[in-house]
Amino acid sequence: MIARSFWPAGEAAQEDYEQLRNAVLAGVPIVGTTADRFRHGGLGDLIRQRDEREDAITEVQT
């Protein structure tokens, strides 16, 4: 078992979410593909998107 610490944000999906979260709480409209992705499927979609991207990078490097 790998023990990961929750904070500070250590993953791309977590950083994406925190950026959106900070913007929303600051009253700044969220725009862009990450925001669109979140609006579509919530945090789960952000996590999957980043995970699939990492898989694709792994594939290219193989």
Added chain:
Amino acid sequence: METAPVPDNPRQRVLEAKGLIHARAGLVTASPFSRPGQTFFLAADKVQVKYEMLRTHYVDGTNATTAASTHGYSRAGFYLVEGAFSESGMIGLLDERRGRKGPLRVTDEIVGFLQAAATDRTTPSLVTEVAERFGVTLHRRTIERTRRR
């Protein structure tokens, strides 16, 4: 058990289709979710609620019991979510199990096969060959980890 509200927006419909609706959304009382007029924090979004529950504990310093109860979870549930994150990171917040699709674990025979495979073999080709030889569909990361052992 509380039932989730009927989906009335596209995000909620997507979450429902993916089985990611928080079954106790009605019990979520944490402040971000109860801010009027906002749509970012959605109590029905189980993954977001789990994340926010951990966040309020680790970042805001809320104790585990309160963090759990204000997000519609029991204390035991909190520790399950925490454990999943600790083990797998953000992907651990999804309920799905990734990777292996077959019922078998990576057997010694499969490990031997992968470690004996030529180093220039691509991972996708090994995924295919393992499936054909052993009837087990492995995730490419599993194969890569096994080869590095």
